Amino acid sequence: MDSRPIGVFDSGLGGLTAVRKLLEVLPGEDIVYLGDTGRVPYGGKSRETILRYAIDDTEFLMRRNVKSILIACGTVSSNALREVQEAAGAIPVTGIVELSARKAANSTRSGKIGVIATAATIRSGAFGNAVRRYLPDASVTEKACPLFVPLVEDGRIHPGEPLIELCAREYLAPMQEAGVDTLILGCTHYPLLLDVIRGIMGPDVTLVNPGEETALYISRELTARNMLSGRSDGGSQQYFITDNSEKFGSVASLFLGRDAGQFVTHTDITE
Amino acid sequence: MDSRPIGVFDSGLGGLTAVRKLLEVLPGEDIVYLGDTGRVPYGGKSRETILRYAIDDTEFLMRRNVKSILIACGTVSSNALREVQEAAGAIPVTGIVELSARKAANSTRSGKIGVIATAATIRSGAFGNAVRRYLPDASVTEKACPLFVPLVEDGRIHPGEPLIELCAREYLAPMQEAGVDTLILGCTHYPLLLDVIRGIMGPDVTLVNPGEETALYISRELTARNMLSGRSDGGSQQYFITDNSEKFGSVASLFLGRDAGQFVTHTDITE
Numbered sequence: 001m002d003s004r005p006i007g008v009f010d011s012g013l014g015g016l017t018a019v020r021k022l023l024e025v026l027p028g029e030d031i032v033y034l035g036d037t038g039r040v041p042y043g044g045k046s047r048e049t050i051l052r053y054a055i056d057d058t059e060f061l062m063r064r065n066v067k068s069i070l071i072a073c074g075t076v077s078s079n080a081l082r083e084v085q086e087a088a089g090a091i092p093v094t095g096i097v098e099l100s101a102r103k104a105a106n107s108t109r110s111g112k113i114g115v116i117a118t119a120a121t122i123r124s125g126a127f128g129n130a131v132r133r134y135l136p137d138a139s140v141t142e143k144a145c146p147l148f149v150p151l152v153e154d155g156r157i158h159p160g161e162p163l164i165e166l167c168a169r170e171y172l173a174p175m176q177e178a179g180v181d182t183l184i185l186g187c188t189h190y191p192l193l194l195d196v197i198r199g200i201m202g203p204d205v206t207l208v209n210p211g212e213e214t215a216l217y218i219s220r221e222l223t224a225r226n227m228l229s230g231r232s233d234g235g236s237q238q239y240f241i242t243d244n245s246e247k248f249g250s251v252a253s254l255f256l257g258r259d260a261g262q263f264v265t266h267t268d269i270t271e
Numbered sequence: 272m273d274s275r276p277i278g279v280f281d282s283g284l285g286g287l288t289a290v291r292k293l294l295e296v297l298p299g300e301d302i303v304y305l306g307d308t309g310r311v312p313y314g315g316k317s318r319e320t321i322l323r324y325a326i327d328d329t330e331f332l333m334r335r336n337v338k339s340i341l342i343a344c345g346t347v348s349s350n351a352l353r354e355v356q357e358a359a360g361a362i363p364v365t366g367i368v369e370l371s372a373r374k375a376a377n378s379t380r381s382g383k384i385g386v387i388a389t390a391a392t393i394r395s396g397a398f399g400n401a402v403r404r405y406l407p408d409a410s411v412t413e414k415a416c417p418l419f420v421p422l423v424e425d426g427r428i429h430p431g432e433p434l435i436e437l438c439a440r441e442y443l444a445p446m447q448e449a450g451v452d453t454l455i456l457g458c459t460h461y462p463l464l465l466d467v468i469r470g471i472m473g474p475d476v477t478l479v480n481p482g483e484e485t486a487l488y489i490s491r492e493l494t495a496r497n498m499l500s501g502r503s504d505g506g507s508q509q510y511f512i513t514d515n516s517e518k519f520g521s522v523a524s525l526f527l528g529r530d531a532g533q534f535v536t537h538t539d540i541t542e
Contacts, residue, residue: 038320039310044424049309049514147434150421153315163418163441167434243320 002227005030007066009057012040014188015072016255018211025219028231038242042075043118054080058087071095074187078126096210101130107206108182114175117186119144141178145171152189182206240267273498276301278337280328283311285459286343287526289482299502309513313346314389325351329358342366345458349397367481372401378477379453385446388457390415412449416442423460453477511538
Protein backbone atom coordinates (compact mmCIF):
# COMPACT_ATOMS: atom_id res chain seq x y z
CA MET A 1 0.00 0.00 0.00
CA ASP A 2 1.23 3.47 -0.88
CA SER A 3 -0.97 6.49 -0.32
CA ARG A 4 1.26 8.98 -2.13
CA PRO A 5 -0.24 10.62 -5.21
CA ILE A 6 0.49 9.82 -8.85
CA GLY A 7 2.16 12.78 -10.58
CA VAL A 8 1.43 13.77 -14.16
CA PHE A 9 2.93 16.68 -16.05
CA ASP A 10 2.57 18.24 -19.47
CA SER A 11 3.48 21.51 -21.14
CA GLY A 12 -0.19 22.40 -21.11
CA LEU A 13 -3.54 20.72 -20.72
CA GLY A 14 -3.25 17.92 -23.29
CA GLY A 15 -1.94 15.60 -20.59
CA LEU A 16 -5.38 15.65 -19.04
CA THR A 17 -6.25 12.95 -21.60
CA ALA A 18 -3.96 10.69 -19.54
CA VAL A 19 -5.54 11.85 -16.27
CA ARG A 20 -8.95 11.05 -17.70
CA LYS A 21 -7.90 7.43 -18.15
CA LEU A 22 -6.25 7.30 -14.69
CA LEU A 23 -9.47 8.55 -13.06
CA GLU A 24 -11.36 5.85 -14.92
CA VAL A 25 -9.13 2.90 -14.03
CA LEU A 26 -7.75 4.05 -10.64
CA PRO A 27 -10.54 6.05 -8.98
CA GLY A 28 -9.03 5.53 -5.53
CA GLU A 29 -5.70 7.21 -6.31
CA ASP A 30 -4.75 10.80 -5.55
CA ILE A 31 -3.60 12.66 -8.68
CA VAL A 32 -1.36 15.72 -8.86
CA TYR A 33 -1.27 17.31 -12.33
CA LEU A 34 1.08 20.06 -13.43
CA GLY A 35 0.28 21.89 -16.67
CA ASP A 36 2.99 24.41 -17.55
CA THR A 37 0.48 26.63 -19.33
CA GLY A 38 2.63 29.71 -18.69
CA ARG A 39 5.33 28.33 -20.98
CA VAL A 40 3.27 26.25 -23.40
CA PRO A 41 3.99 25.20 -26.14
CA TYR A 42 7.22 23.22 -25.72
CA GLY A 43 6.96 21.64 -29.17
CA GLY A 44 8.72 24.37 -31.16
CA LYS A 45 11.42 25.10 -28.54
CA SER A 46 15.07 23.99 -28.62
CA ARG A 47 16.17 20.80 -26.87
CA GLU A 48 18.06 22.85 -24.26
CA THR A 49 14.95 24.81 -23.29
CA ILE A 50 12.79 21.68 -23.29
CA LEU A 51 15.28 20.03 -20.93
CA ARG A 52 15.25 22.95 -18.50
CA TYR A 53 11.46 23.08 -18.42
CA ALA A 54 11.20 19.29 -17.99
CA ILE A 55 13.47 19.39 -14.93
CA ASP A 56 11.45 22.26 -13.42
CA ASP A 57 8.26 20.23 -13.90
CA THR A 58 9.80 17.08 -12.40
CA GLU A 59 11.15 18.88 -9.34
CA PHE A 60 7.75 20.46 -8.79
CA LEU A 61 6.10 17.03 -8.66
CA MET A 62 8.90 15.60 -6.49
CA ARG A 63 8.18 18.33 -3.92
CA ARG A 64 4.56 17.04 -3.89
CA ASN A 65 5.89 13.59 -2.82
CA VAL A 66 4.54 11.60 -5.76
CA LYS A 67 5.08 7.82 -6.06
CA SER A 68 5.16 7.73 -9.85
CA ILE A 69 5.59 10.28 -12.64
CA LEU A 70 3.74 10.12 -15.94
CA ILE A 71 5.23 12.45 -18.57
CA ALA A 72 2.14 13.22 -20.60
CA CYS A 73 4.07 15.45 -23.00
CA GLY A 74 5.32 13.92 -26.24
CA THR A 75 7.99 16.59 -26.61
CA VAL A 76 9.49 15.91 -23.16
CA SER A 77 9.07 12.13 -23.44
CA SER A 78 11.02 12.09 -26.68
CA ASN A 79 13.70 14.67 -25.78
CA ALA A 80 14.29 14.43 -22.05
CA LEU A 81 13.12 11.07 -20.64
CA ARG A 82 16.57 10.11 -19.34
CA GLU A 83 17.15 13.49 -17.69
CA VAL A 84 13.73 13.41 -16.03
CA GLN A 85 14.43 9.90 -14.67
CA GLU A 86 17.75 11.15 -13.28
CA ALA A 87 16.02 14.09 -11.58
CA ALA A 88 13.35 11.77 -10.16
CA GLY A 89 15.83 9.38 -8.52
CA ALA A 90 14.07 6.26 -7.27
CA ILE A 91 10.60 7.39 -8.37
CA PRO A 92 9.60 5.53 -11.54
CA VAL A 93 9.07 7.75 -14.60
CA THR A 94 7.00 6.73 -17.60
CA GLY A 95 6.90 8.68 -20.86
CA ILE A 96 4.28 8.34 -23.56
CA VAL A 97 6.70 7.17 -26.26
CA GLU A 98 7.54 3.58 -25.24
CA LEU A 99 4.02 2.42 -24.52
CA SER A 100 2.50 3.84 -27.67
CA ALA A 101 5.33 2.41 -29.77
CA ARG A 102 4.73 -1.04 -28.26
CA LYS A 103 0.99 -0.75 -28.79
CA ALA A 104 1.54 0.28 -32.42
CA ALA A 105 3.98 -2.59 -33.00
CA ASN A 106 1.43 -5.04 -31.58
CA SER A 107 -1.46 -3.60 -33.57
CA THR A 108 -0.04 -3.33 -37.06
CA ARG A 109 -0.68 -6.06 -39.60
CA SER A 110 1.19 -4.52 -42.54
CA GLY A 111 4.18 -3.19 -40.56
CA LYS A 112 3.40 0.28 -41.90
CA ILE A 113 3.09 2.64 -38.95
CA GLY A 114 2.55 6.41 -38.96
CA VAL A 115 3.55 8.95 -36.32
CA ILE A 116 2.19 12.50 -36.08
CA ALA A 117 3.57 14.85 -33.41
CA THR A 118 5.08 18.28 -32.73
CA ALA A 119 8.18 19.46 -34.60
CA ALA A 120 10.52 18.73 -31.66
CA THR A 121 9.14 15.22 -31.18
CA ILE A 122 9.46 14.32 -34.86
CA ARG A 123 12.96 15.88 -34.96
CA SER A 124 13.99 13.62 -32.05
CA GLY A 125 13.00 10.50 -33.99
CA ALA A 126 11.99 8.97 -30.65
CA PHE A 127 8.72 7.35 -31.72
CA GLY A 128 10.23 5.85 -34.86
CA ASN A 129 13.21 4.48 -32.97
CA ALA A 130 10.99 3.00 -30.27
CA VAL A 131 8.72 1.36 -32.85
CA ARG A 132 11.74 -0.22 -34.55
CA ARG A 133 12.96 -1.62 -31.22
CA TYR A 134 9.75 -3.64 -31.01
CA LEU A 135 9.43 -4.34 -34.75
CA PRO A 136 12.82 -3.99 -36.45
CA ASP A 137 11.54 -4.02 -40.03
CA ALA A 138 8.61 -1.68 -39.47
CA SER A 139 8.18 1.01 -42.11
CA VAL A 140 7.58 4.23 -40.14
CA THR A 141 6.22 7.44 -41.71
CA GLU A 142 6.65 10.50 -39.47
CA LYS A 143 5.11 13.92 -39.96
CA ALA A 144 5.37 17.07 -37.83
CA CYS A 145 2.00 18.80 -37.44
CA PRO A 146 2.92 22.17 -35.86
CA LEU A 147 -0.50 23.72 -36.46
CA PHE A 148 -2.54 21.02 -34.71
CA VAL A 149 -1.90 22.35 -31.17
CA PRO A 150 -2.94 25.96 -31.93
CA LEU A 151 -5.97 24.70 -33.86
CA VAL A 152 -7.05 22.43 -30.98
CA GLU A 153 -6.51 25.22 -28.44
CA ASP A 154 -8.64 27.47 -30.64
CA GLY A 155 -11.43 24.88 -30.44
CA ARG A 156 -11.18 23.74 -34.07
CA ILE A 157 -11.73 20.07 -33.29
CA HIS A 158 -15.00 19.12 -34.93
CA PRO A 159 -15.32 17.20 -38.19
CA GLY A 160 -16.44 19.56 -40.93
CA GLU A 161 -14.75 22.65 -39.45
CA PRO A 162 -13.04 24.01 -42.59
CA LEU A 163 -9.61 24.98 -41.16
CA ILE A 164 -8.97 21.75 -39.25
CA GLU A 165 -10.21 19.64 -42.16
CA LEU A 166 -7.92 21.43 -44.64
CA CYS A 167 -4.95 21.25 -42.29
CA ALA A 168 -5.51 17.61 -41.30
CA ARG A 169 -5.88 16.53 -44.94
CA GLU A 170 -2.54 18.14 -45.72
CA TYR A 171 -0.75 16.60 -42.72
CA LEU A 172 -2.28 13.14 -43.18
CA ALA A 173 -1.71 12.87 -46.95
CA PRO A 174 1.73 11.22 -46.48
CA MET A 175 0.12 8.69 -44.12
CA GLN A 176 -2.50 7.80 -46.72
CA GLU A 177 0.12 7.59 -49.47
CA ALA A 178 2.26 5.30 -47.32
CA GLY A 179 -0.75 3.10 -46.58
CA VAL A 180 -0.20 2.98 -42.80
CA ASP A 181 -2.59 0.73 -40.90
CA THR A 182 -1.65 2.14 -37.47
CA LEU A 183 -1.18 5.80 -36.56
CA ILE A 184 0.36 7.05 -33.31
CA LEU A 185 -1.12 10.37 -32.14
CA GLY A 186 2.21 11.45 -30.66
CA CYS A 187 1.01 14.53 -28.81
CA THR A 188 -1.59 14.50 -26.06
CA HIS A 189 -3.53 17.25 -27.81
CA TYR A 190 -4.24 15.06 -30.79
CA PRO A 191 -6.82 12.70 -29.26
CA LEU A 192 -9.20 15.68 -29.39
CA LEU A 193 -8.89 15.38 -33.18
CA LEU A 194 -9.82 11.68 -33.11
CA ASP A 195 -13.04 12.14 -35.09
CA VAL A 196 -11.40 14.44 -37.66
CA ILE A 197 -8.47 12.04 -38.11
CA ARG A 198 -10.67 8.96 -38.27
CA GLY A 199 -12.84 10.69 -40.87
CA ILE A 200 -9.79 11.15 -43.09
CA MET A 201 -7.90 7.90 -42.37
CA GLY A 202 -10.99 5.68 -42.38
CA PRO A 203 -12.21 3.08 -39.88
CA ASP A 204 -9.58 0.43 -40.65
CA VAL A 205 -6.60 2.42 -39.37
CA THR A 206 -5.81 1.86 -35.67
CA LEU A 207 -5.30 5.17 -33.86
CA VAL A 208 -3.00 4.90 -30.83
CA ASN A 209 -3.74 7.31 -27.96
CA PRO A 210 -0.48 7.65 -25.97
CA GLY A 211 -1.99 9.23 -22.86
CA GLU A 212 -4.43 6.34 -22.46
CA GLU A 213 -1.82 3.66 -23.14
CA THR A 214 0.52 5.17 -20.57
CA ALA A 215 -2.17 5.55 -17.92
CA LEU A 216 -3.10 1.87 -18.38
CA TYR A 217 0.56 0.86 -18.06
CA ILE A 218 1.01 2.81 -14.83
CA SER A 219 -2.13 1.22 -13.45
CA ARG A 220 -0.74 -2.26 -14.17
CA GLU A 221 2.70 -1.39 -12.77
CA LEU A 222 1.41 0.06 -9.50
CA THR A 223 -0.86 -2.96 -9.08
CA ALA A 224 2.01 -5.39 -9.72
CA ARG A 225 4.27 -3.60 -7.24
CA ASN A 226 1.53 -3.35 -4.61
CA MET A 227 1.85 0.42 -4.69
CA LEU A 228 -1.83 1.36 -4.97
CA SER A 229 -3.54 3.34 -2.23
CA GLY A 230 -5.83 0.50 -1.21
CA ARG A 231 -8.91 2.68 -1.74
CA SER A 232 -11.40 1.78 -4.45
CA ASP A 233 -12.64 5.33 -4.92
CA GLY A 234 -12.54 8.84 -3.46
CA GLY A 235 -9.10 9.74 -4.78
CA SER A 236 -8.37 13.47 -4.78
CA GLN A 237 -7.41 15.57 -7.78
CA GLN A 238 -5.15 18.60 -7.77
CA TYR A 239 -4.42 20.56 -10.94
CA PHE A 240 -1.60 23.08 -10.89
CA ILE A 241 -1.19 25.45 -13.81
CA THR A 242 1.50 28.09 -14.28
CA ASP A 243 -0.76 30.58 -16.03
CA ASN A 244 -4.18 31.35 -14.63
CA SER A 245 -5.71 31.70 -18.03
CA GLU A 246 -9.46 31.89 -18.10
CA LYS A 247 -9.23 29.25 -20.80
CA PHE A 248 -8.59 26.51 -18.20
CA GLY A 249 -12.22 25.72 -17.55
CA SER A 250 -13.37 25.21 -21.11
CA VAL A 251 -10.19 23.62 -22.46
CA ALA A 252 -9.69 21.34 -19.45
CA SER A 253 -13.20 19.96 -19.63
CA LEU A 254 -12.62 19.12 -23.30
CA PHE A 255 -9.58 17.01 -22.42
CA LEU A 256 -10.83 15.64 -19.13
CA GLY A 257 -14.43 14.97 -20.07
CA ARG A 258 -15.58 16.52 -16.78
CA ASP A 259 -15.45 19.82 -14.95
CA ALA A 260 -12.42 20.32 -12.73
CA GLY A 261 -12.48 24.04 -12.09
CA GLN A 262 -12.71 23.65 -8.30
CA PHE A 263 -9.49 21.63 -8.10
CA VAL A 264 -7.28 24.16 -9.91
CA THR A 265 -4.46 26.12 -8.31
CA HIS A 266 -2.28 28.71 -10.00
CA THR A 267 1.38 28.21 -9.16
CA ASP A 268 4.78 29.65 -9.78
CA ILE A 269 6.64 26.57 -10.90
CA THR A 270 9.61 27.28 -8.63
CA GLU A 271 7.46 27.35 -5.47
CA MET B 272 24.65 63.36 -28.69
CA ASP B 273 23.97 60.03 -26.98
CA SER B 274 25.86 56.93 -28.03
CA ARG B 275 23.79 54.47 -25.99
CA PRO B 276 21.85 51.87 -27.98
CA ILE B 277 18.13 51.84 -28.75
CA GLY B 278 16.43 48.87 -27.08
CA VAL B 279 13.62 46.90 -28.70
CA PHE B 280 11.83 43.90 -27.25
CA ASP B 281 9.15 41.50 -28.33
CA SER B 282 7.83 38.11 -27.25
CA GLY B 283 9.44 36.65 -30.34
CA LEU B 284 10.78 37.76 -33.68
CA GLY B 285 7.86 39.84 -34.99
CA GLY B 286 9.41 42.97 -33.48
CA LEU B 287 12.14 42.72 -36.06
CA THR B 288 9.69 44.49 -38.39
CA ALA B 289 10.28 47.57 -36.19
CA VAL B 290 14.06 47.02 -36.22
CA ARG B 291 13.94 46.83 -40.00
CA LYS B 292 12.50 50.35 -40.11
CA LEU B 293 14.99 51.63 -37.47
CA LEU B 294 17.91 50.30 -39.52
CA GLU B 295 16.48 52.09 -42.55
CA VAL B 296 15.93 55.50 -40.96
CA LEU B 297 18.66 55.50 -38.29
CA PRO B 298 21.60 53.54 -39.76
CA GLY B 299 24.05 55.16 -37.33
CA GLU B 300 22.35 53.91 -34.17
CA ASP B 301 23.29 50.84 -32.16
CA ILE B 302 20.35 48.49 -31.69
CA VAL B 303 19.82 45.90 -28.96
CA TYR B 304 16.93 43.54 -29.64
CA LEU B 305 15.50 41.03 -27.19
CA GLY B 306 13.19 38.33 -28.54
CA ASP B 307 11.77 36.17 -25.75
CA THR B 308 11.52 33.18 -28.07
CA GLY B 309 11.80 30.78 -25.13
CA ARG B 310 8.44 31.98 -23.79
CA VAL B 311 6.68 33.00 -27.00
CA PRO B 312 3.73 33.42 -27.54
CA TYR B 313 2.54 35.95 -24.94
CA GLY B 314 -0.78 36.53 -26.74
CA GLY B 315 -2.77 33.74 -25.11
CA LYS B 316 -1.32 34.18 -21.61
CA SER B 317 -2.96 35.83 -18.59
CA ARG B 318 -2.34 39.50 -17.82
CA GLU B 319 -0.36 38.54 -14.71
CA THR B 320 2.05 36.38 -16.71
CA ILE B 321 2.35 39.00 -19.47
CA LEU B 322 3.26 41.59 -16.83
CA ARG B 323 5.96 39.40 -15.30
CA TYR B 324 7.52 38.66 -18.69
CA ALA B 325 7.35 42.34 -19.73
CA ILE B 326 9.28 43.40 -16.61
CA ASP B 327 11.92 40.70 -17.22
CA ASP B 328 12.35 41.98 -20.78
CA THR B 329 12.59 45.61 -19.68
CA GLU B 330 15.15 44.90 -16.98
CA PHE B 331 17.23 42.94 -19.48
CA LEU B 332 17.39 45.97 -21.80
CA MET B 333 18.04 48.37 -18.87
CA ARG B 334 21.11 46.28 -17.99
CA ARG B 335 22.31 46.91 -21.59
CA ASN B 336 22.17 50.67 -20.88
CA VAL B 337 19.67 51.61 -23.58
CA LYS B 338 18.54 55.22 -24.13
CA SER B 339 15.05 54.38 -25.38
CA ILE B 340 12.80 51.31 -25.29
CA LEU B 341 10.49 50.31 -28.11
CA ILE B 342 7.94 47.68 -27.07
CA ALA B 343 7.41 45.90 -30.36
CA CYS B 344 4.88 43.52 -28.85
CA GLY B 345 1.20 44.37 -29.18
CA THR B 346 0.30 42.18 -26.22
CA VAL B 347 2.73 43.95 -23.86
CA SER B 348 1.99 47.41 -25.29
CA SER B 349 -1.70 46.96 -24.62
CA ASN B 350 -1.48 45.20 -21.26
CA ALA B 351 1.64 46.46 -19.50
CA LEU B 352 2.80 49.82 -20.93
CA ARG B 353 2.48 51.63 -17.60
CA GLU B 354 4.34 48.94 -15.68
CA VAL B 355 7.15 48.86 -18.25
CA GLN B 356 7.51 52.65 -18.03
CA GLU B 357 7.70 52.38 -14.23
CA ALA B 358 10.41 49.74 -14.49
CA ALA B 359 12.32 51.85 -17.03
CA GLY B 360 12.43 54.95 -14.81
CA ALA B 361 13.72 57.94 -16.78
CA ILE B 362 14.26 55.99 -20.02
CA PRO B 363 11.43 56.79 -22.47
CA VAL B 364 9.25 53.83 -23.41
CA THR B 365 7.13 53.69 -26.55
CA GLY B 366 4.57 51.00 -27.26
CA ILE B 367 3.08 50.20 -30.62
CA VAL B 368 -0.50 51.03 -29.63
CA GLU B 369 -0.53 54.85 -29.42
CA LEU B 370 1.28 55.55 -32.67
CA SER B 371 -0.72 53.15 -34.76
CA ALA B 372 -3.97 54.44 -33.26
CA ARG B 373 -2.98 58.01 -34.17
CA LYS B 374 -1.97 56.97 -37.67
CA ALA B 375 -5.29 55.17 -38.14
CA ALA B 376 -7.26 58.17 -36.84
CA ASN B 377 -5.41 60.43 -39.29
CA SER B 378 -5.85 58.06 -42.22
CA THR B 379 -9.52 57.16 -42.03
CA ARG B 380 -12.06 59.01 -44.14
CA SER B 381 -15.18 57.10 -43.05
CA GLY B 382 -14.29 56.86 -39.34
CA LYS B 383 -14.61 53.08 -39.65
CA ILE B 384 -11.42 51.50 -38.33
CA GLY B 385 -10.57 47.84 -37.88
CA VAL B 386 -8.12 46.25 -35.44
CA ILE B 387 -6.77 42.70 -35.71
CA ALA B 388 -4.46 41.37 -32.97
CA THR B 389 -3.84 38.53 -30.51
CA ALA B 390 -6.52 37.46 -28.04
CA ALA B 391 -4.88 39.29 -25.10
CA THR B 392 -4.53 42.53 -27.07
CA ILE B 393 -8.13 42.51 -28.24
CA ARG B 394 -9.31 41.57 -24.72
CA SER B 395 -7.47 44.64 -23.37
CA GLY B 396 -9.39 46.97 -25.71
CA ALA B 397 -6.22 49.09 -25.88
CA PHE B 398 -6.21 49.81 -29.61
CA GLY B 399 -9.91 50.69 -29.68
CA ASN B 400 -9.56 52.97 -26.66
CA ALA B 401 -6.53 54.71 -28.15
CA VAL B 402 -8.27 55.24 -31.48
CA ARG B 403 -11.25 56.81 -29.72
CA ARG B 404 -8.96 59.19 -27.83
CA TYR B 405 -7.87 60.62 -31.19
CA LEU B 406 -11.25 60.26 -32.91
CA PRO B 407 -14.03 60.09 -30.33
CA ASP B 408 -16.80 59.01 -32.70
CA ALA B 409 -14.76 56.42 -34.57
CA SER B 410 -16.50 53.12 -35.18
CA VAL B 411 -13.94 50.46 -34.25
CA THR B 412 -14.30 46.79 -35.22
CA GLU B 413 -11.91 44.49 -33.32
CA LYS B 414 -11.16 40.86 -34.02
CA ALA B 415 -8.79 38.46 -32.28
CA CYS B 416 -6.83 36.34 -34.77
CA PRO B 417 -5.18 33.69 -32.54
CA LEU B 418 -4.14 31.47 -35.46
CA PHE B 419 -2.22 34.13 -37.40
CA VAL B 420 0.97 33.87 -35.30
CA PRO B 421 1.30 30.07 -35.58
CA LEU B 422 0.50 30.26 -39.29
CA VAL B 423 3.14 32.97 -39.88
CA GLU B 424 5.70 31.05 -37.83
CA ASP B 425 4.92 28.00 -39.94
CA GLY B 426 5.73 30.03 -43.06
CA ARG B 427 2.13 30.23 -44.34
CA ILE B 428 2.43 33.84 -45.49
CA HIS B 429 2.05 33.76 -49.26
CA PRO B 430 -1.13 34.72 -51.13
CA GLY B 431 -2.75 31.60 -52.48
CA GLU B 432 -1.53 29.32 -49.66
CA PRO B 433 -4.80 27.53 -48.83
CA LEU B 434 -4.67 27.55 -45.01
CA ILE B 435 -3.74 31.21 -44.57
CA GLU B 436 -6.26 32.28 -47.22
CA LEU B 437 -9.07 30.33 -45.55
CA CYS B 438 -8.12 31.61 -42.09
CA ALA B 439 -7.65 35.23 -43.18
CA ARG B 440 -10.97 35.27 -45.02
CA GLU B 441 -12.69 34.10 -41.84
CA TYR B 442 -10.95 36.64 -39.59
CA LEU B 443 -11.37 39.56 -42.00
CA ALA B 444 -15.03 38.94 -42.82
CA PRO B 445 -16.22 41.21 -39.95
CA MET B 446 -13.90 43.96 -41.26
CA GLN B 447 -15.40 43.71 -44.73
CA GLU B 448 -18.94 43.63 -43.32
CA ALA B 449 -18.22 46.74 -41.24
CA GLY B 450 -16.75 48.51 -44.28
CA VAL B 451 -13.56 49.67 -42.53
CA ASP B 452 -11.30 51.90 -44.64
CA THR B 453 -8.32 51.56 -42.26
CA LEU B 454 -7.05 48.39 -40.62
CA ILE B 455 -4.48 48.28 -37.81
CA LEU B 456 -2.28 45.17 -37.93
CA GLY B 457 -2.04 45.09 -34.13
CA CYS B 458 0.64 42.41 -33.82
CA THR B 459 4.12 42.70 -35.26
CA HIS B 460 3.77 39.30 -36.93
CA TYR B 461 0.96 40.50 -39.13
CA PRO B 462 2.94 42.71 -41.55
CA LEU B 463 4.23 39.45 -43.00
CA LEU B 464 0.64 38.83 -44.07
CA LEU B 465 0.40 42.20 -45.82
CA ASP B 466 -0.07 40.71 -49.29
CA VAL B 467 -2.62 38.16 -48.10
CA ILE B 468 -4.57 40.81 -46.19
CA ARG B 469 -4.41 43.34 -49.01
CA GLY B 470 -5.62 40.68 -51.42
CA ILE B 471 -8.74 40.19 -49.29
CA MET B 472 -9.37 43.79 -48.14
CA GLY B 473 -8.57 45.39 -51.50
CA PRO B 474 -6.28 48.30 -52.42
CA ASP B 475 -8.47 51.06 -50.94
CA VAL B 476 -8.10 49.99 -47.32
CA THR B 477 -5.15 51.58 -45.50
CA LEU B 478 -3.13 48.98 -43.59
CA VAL B 479 -1.33 50.40 -40.54
CA ASN B 480 1.98 48.70 -39.65
CA PRO B 481 2.60 49.42 -35.93
CA GLY B 482 6.28 48.46 -35.86
CA GLU B 483 7.06 50.89 -38.67
CA GLU B 484 5.00 53.71 -37.20
CA THR B 485 6.68 53.33 -33.82
CA ALA B 486 10.18 53.17 -35.30
CA LEU B 487 9.49 56.41 -37.21
CA TYR B 488 8.20 58.07 -34.03
CA ILE B 489 11.29 57.10 -32.04
CA SER B 490 13.47 58.43 -34.83
CA ARG B 491 11.69 61.80 -34.67
CA GLU B 492 11.80 61.90 -30.86
CA LEU B 493 15.50 61.12 -30.57
CA THR B 494 16.24 63.74 -33.24
CA ALA B 495 14.13 66.38 -31.46
CA ARG B 496 15.82 65.67 -28.10
CA ASN B 497 19.31 65.65 -29.65
CA MET B 498 19.75 62.08 -28.46
CA LEU B 499 21.07 60.49 -31.66
CA SER B 500 24.56 59.02 -31.81
CA GLY B 501 25.87 61.61 -34.25
CA ARG B 502 26.94 58.87 -36.68
CA SER B 503 25.30 58.64 -40.08
CA ASP B 504 25.95 54.92 -40.46
CA GLY B 505 27.84 51.96 -39.01
CA GLY B 506 25.50 51.33 -36.09
CA SER B 507 25.85 47.90 -34.50
CA GLN B 508 23.12 45.30 -34.10
CA GLN B 509 22.77 42.78 -31.29
CA TYR B 510 19.97 40.25 -31.22
CA PHE B 511 19.35 38.34 -28.01
CA ILE B 512 16.95 35.41 -28.03
CA THR B 513 15.95 33.25 -25.08
CA ASP B 514 15.65 30.04 -27.07
CA ASN B 515 18.37 29.06 -29.49
CA SER B 516 15.95 27.56 -31.92
CA GLU B 517 17.36 26.73 -35.31
CA LYS B 518 14.37 28.62 -36.68
CA PHE B 519 16.00 32.02 -35.92
CA GLY B 520 17.85 32.33 -39.21
CA SER B 521 14.98 31.72 -41.57
CA VAL B 522 12.25 33.43 -39.55
CA ALA B 523 14.40 36.47 -38.66
CA SER B 524 15.35 37.14 -42.25
CA LEU B 525 11.66 37.09 -43.18
CA PHE B 526 10.92 39.85 -40.66
CA LEU B 527 14.15 41.77 -41.03
CA GLY B 528 14.58 41.57 -44.78
CA ARG B 529 18.26 40.71 -44.33
CA ASP B 530 20.45 38.05 -42.76
CA ALA B 531 21.38 38.68 -39.14
CA GLY B 532 22.63 35.27 -38.02
CA GLN B 533 26.09 36.57 -37.07
CA PHE B 534 24.67 39.09 -34.58
CA VAL B 535 22.60 36.60 -32.54
CA THR B 536 23.31 35.59 -28.96
CA HIS B 537 21.38 33.08 -26.90
CA THR B 538 20.66 34.41 -23.41
CA ASP B 539 19.04 33.47 -20.18
CA ILE B 540 16.75 36.44 -19.66
CA THR B 541 17.82 36.86 -16.04
CA GLU B 542 21.51 37.25 -16.92
